[in-house]
Amino acid sequence: MMNQMNRAELLHWIDVVSFVVTDMTLYLDSHPQDAKAQEVFQKYLGMRKGALKTFAQKYGPLVVDSADMGNNWVWCDMPLPWEGDCR
DSSP, X not given: OGGGOOHHHHXXXXXXXXXXXXXXXXXXXXXXXXXXXXXXXXXXXXXXXXXXXXXXXHHOOSSGGGOOOTTSOXXXXXXXXXXXXOO
């Protein structure tokens, strides 16, 4: 599914799943024993990681922990949004 999304759709999906992860994190701060909430958190965390990985493979990393940089610091190789990379 994510491999078929264009850049804008994938960014929107990352926003959606990131919101759920953040919201669930806040809920779990006050309800750490809620097993169902833990399941939802883990599910969306996995979806977020997958979306970030897909985005990084197609367009470059959004966050440093989704980058497979090896010996190359790829941040320097990509155009920045203010350099015209806002598609």
